[in-house]
Amino acid sequence: KNEVEQSPQNLTAQEGEFITINCSYSVGISALHWLQQHPGGGIVSLFMLSSGKKKHGRLIATINIQEKHSSLHITASHPRDSAVYICAARIQGGSEKLVFGKGTKLTVNP
Amino acid sequence: NAGVTQTPKFQVLKTGQSMTLQCAQDMNHEYMSWYRQDPGMGLRLIHYSVGAGITDQGEVPNGYNVSRSTTEDFPLRLLSAAPSQTSVYFCASSSGAGQWETQYFGPGTRLLVL
Numbered sequence: 001k002n003e004v005e006q007s008p009q010n011l012t013a014q015e016g017e018f019i020t021i022n023c024s025y026s027v028g029i030s031a032l033h034w035l036q037q038h039p040g041g042g043i044v045s046l047f048m049l050s051s052g053k054k055k056h057g058r059l060i061a062t063i064n065i066q067e068k069h070s071s072l073h074i075t076a077s078h079p080r081d082s083a084v085y086i087c088a089a090r091i092q093g094g095s096e097k098l099v100f101g102k103g104t105k106l107t108v109n110p
Numbered sequence: 111n112a113g114v115t116q117t118p119k120f121q122v123l124k125t126g127q128s129m130t131l132q133c134a135q136d137m138n139h140e141y142m143s144w145y146r147q148d149p150g151m152g153l154r155l156i157h158y159s160v161g162a163g164i165t166d167q168g169e170v171p172n173g174y175n176v177s178r179s180t181t182e183d184f185p186l187r188l189l190s191a192a193p194s195q196t197s198v199y200f201c202a203s204s205s206g207a208g209q210w211e212t213q214y215f216g217p218g219t220r221l222l223v224l
Contacts, residue, residue: 004152033213043200043215086152097168098213100152 003027004089006101013108019074021104023087030090032070034061037084037103046072046085077108111136116201116216123191123223131186131219133201141204142184143168143213144176146197153200159184191223 007022023032034046047054047061049070054061058077063070074081084103091097117132135142143158145168155168159178173195175187184203188195201216 002152035213035215041198041218041220043202043218045212045214048212088153097155100154102150102152 002101003091003099004087004101006085006087006104008104009102010105011107013077013106015078015108015110017077017108019077019081019106019108021072021085021087021106023070023072023089023101025068025070025089025099027089028092029065029068030092032063032090033088033098034070034072035086035088037086039083043086074106079108079110082106082108113137114201114203114214114216116199116219118219119217120220121222123188123221125192125223127191129188129191131188131199131201131221133184133186133216134182135184135201135203135214136182137203137205137214138181139203139205139214140181141211142178143202143204144174144184144186145200145202146170147200147218148197156186156199188221191221193223195221196223197221 004025031050033048036046037043049063058075060073084105086103088098088100114135140161144156145153147153154170156174157176159165162178162181165176178184199219202213204211204213
């Protein structure tokens with residue numbers, strides 16, 4: 001079992017819909033990252049959070065440390081939001097490392 | 111700032127050949143990393159560096175070498191390419207105080223080993 005699991009694997013939505021992508025992890029972490037990979041392959045860091053909630057434009061990321069779960073929400077989705085969204089957990093320990101989920105492919109249709 | 115740059119964008123190798131994937135950043139970041147991305151798998155860490163002259167292995171280091179002679183550059187060397195090394199390779203650098211703070215990724219190098 002992967003230390004970091006994402007769901008769903010694929011998600012198709014209509015423009016304007018509210019999107020939720022989930023990330024769960026099975027080990028202790030010090031922070032969780034959300035990344036966006038564009039269809040052309042480029043990867044952009046969206047959020048890094050260790051507690052609570054962060055918001056940037058139409059994107060909201062939340063984390064519940066006790067439940068070992070994080071969500072990425074997109075409000076008023078747009079076709080340009082179509083991308084692969086990746087969560088990565090920073091594993092606690094002497095030599096911390098990032099463990100990545102497999103990604104959620106989001107397609108937003110006009 | 112150019113950010114993180116990688117060359118080449120695409121490379122085809124024959125089994126047994128060696129090559130170097132170049133990575134450079136102009137943000138004066140101490141921390142740099144190399145990842146590979148394969149279909150159906152998450153990004154996996156190959157090697158990383160916490161500063162010039164200091165490197166360490168990640169999750170999948172076998173078959174790869176790195177060095178960090180300057181803050182700006184972090185090349186990845188394939189010693190003897192194998193088909194299993196066909197992948198997309200991303201270099202990243204980190205801002206902030208910790209090595210796993212916000213990561214800035216390069217555009218990637220797509221490698222095909224025949």
